[in-house]
Amino acid sequence: MFNRYPLIGTLLLWLFVATAHGQIMQGQIIDASTGKPLDDVNVLNIHTQSGMMASSDGSFNVSAASGQLIEFRKVGYKIIRVRIPNGKLPPYFKVGMERSAVQLPTVEVNGIAKDYKSDSERYHAMYKQALEFPEMSTAQMMRSPFSAFSKRNRQIWEFQKEFEMFQQQKYIDYTFNEKLVEKITGLRGDSATAYVKMFRPSYEQLRSMNEYTYFTYIKRTVMLYRERGQRARMGQGRGTQ
Numbered sequence: 001m002f003n004r005y006p007l008i009g010t011l012l013l014w015l016f017v018a019t020a021h022g023q024i025m026q027g028q029i030i031d032a033s034t035g036k037p038l039d040d041v042n043v044l045n046i047h048t049q050s051g052m053m054a055s056s057d058g059s060f061n062v063s064a065a066s067g068q069l070i071e072f073r074k075v076g077y078k079i080i081r082v083r084i085p086n087g088k089l090p091p092y093f094k095v096g097m098e099r100s101a102v103q104l105p106t107v108e109v110n111g112i113a114k115d116y117k118s119d120s121e122r123y124h125a126m127y128k129q130a131l132e133f134p135e136m137s138t139a140q141m142m143r144s145p146f147s148a149f150s151k152r153n154r155q156i157w158e159f160q161k162e163f164e165m166f167q168q169q170k171y172i173d174y175t176f177n178e179k180l181v182e183k184i185t186g187l188r189g190d191s192a193t194a195y196v197k198m199f200r201p202s203y204e205q206l207r208s209m210n211e212y213t214y215f216t217y218i219k220r221t222v223m224l225y226r227e228r229g230q231r232a233r234m235g236q237g238r239g240t241q
Contacts, residue, residue, distance in 0.1 A: 025070060025084065026061035027093030029054050038097060040219060042073040044186040046081075051186070051226060053219060064089065071186050072097060075215060120167060130156050131163060168203035175206055175214075184215070185222045195225045 029038045037058030044051035045062055046069040054060045064070055064084045072080040077097040133156045178192045187195055199221040201209075209217065 023063060023065050023089060024061050025064040025082075025089055025093060026091075027059070027095060029058040029060060029072060029095045029097060032096035032098045038074060038077070040074065040215075041077075041097070042071075042184075042186055042219075042222075044071045044073070045069075046071055046186070049187070049191055049226075049229070053223060073184070073186050075184060076100065120170075130159055133157075133160070172200065172203055172206060176201060181218070184218055187222065187225075191229075195222065198225060 029041045029043075030036060031038055037056075039054055039056045039058060041054040041058070041060070042051065043054060043060045043062050045064055047065075048063070048068070051062055052060060062070060066084055066086045068084045070082045070084065072082075072095055074097060076099060078100040080095060080097060082093075082095075133153075176196065178196050181196055182188055182192050185192075185195070201217065205217075206214075
């Protein structure tokens with residue numbers, strides 16, 4: 001049944017006998033090869049930066065005006081962009097997304113090496129002597145109080161703590177940065193910057209996440225971010241009336 005419908009590029013359009021719903025683009029997103037619905041697809045109006053996540057049955061609806069660009073993104077699939085034509089919108093869209101071997105980008109953020117592991121190993125090798133300097137137990141401190149409270153030893157232990165914090169923040173920057181967020185969510189520029197600052201997770205949070213919970217976190221928080229933005233725009237609109 002699915003193969004009877006031609007695939008034009010990556011967009012499948014089925015017109016149903018129904019009344020057009022003004023300037024609301026609505027329809028269903030499916031896997032182009034299987035015809036099965038796709039959920040958790042990020043649907044974004046590039047012009048207004050408003051959007052939504054497709055529901056479990058692949059359905060979506062998003063405000064759109066003539067000439068605006070609607071983007072469909074899902075990890076593991078090729079990005080689709082649809083330009084809204086002039087005049088009335090078709091009553092229903094069916095969007096077929098093609099699979100793609102997508103890898104999370106390894107980017108450089110504020111001098112962070114592309115390979116986090118090799119970068120960490122390089123820094124550890126540079127400061128090996130200080131980082132492997134043993135800490136003293138309470139009993140050892142009592143037996144050797146001069147060593148425990150010597151200026152040099154305290155400076156080394158303080159450096160070890162600061163280095164650990166530095167590595168943790170670097171790990172967050174590597175796994176949760178603007179370029180990665182742009183690729184996953186479609187947010188760009190100031191919007192991506194604001195989102196990353198607002199929802200930056202802790203090191204412990206990231207370490208406890210697997211791939212599924214990581215993308216679920218981004219999905220949930222980007223929805224909150226967009227809802228806040230829409231409320232702010234509505235408030236500004238009422239204030240100018």
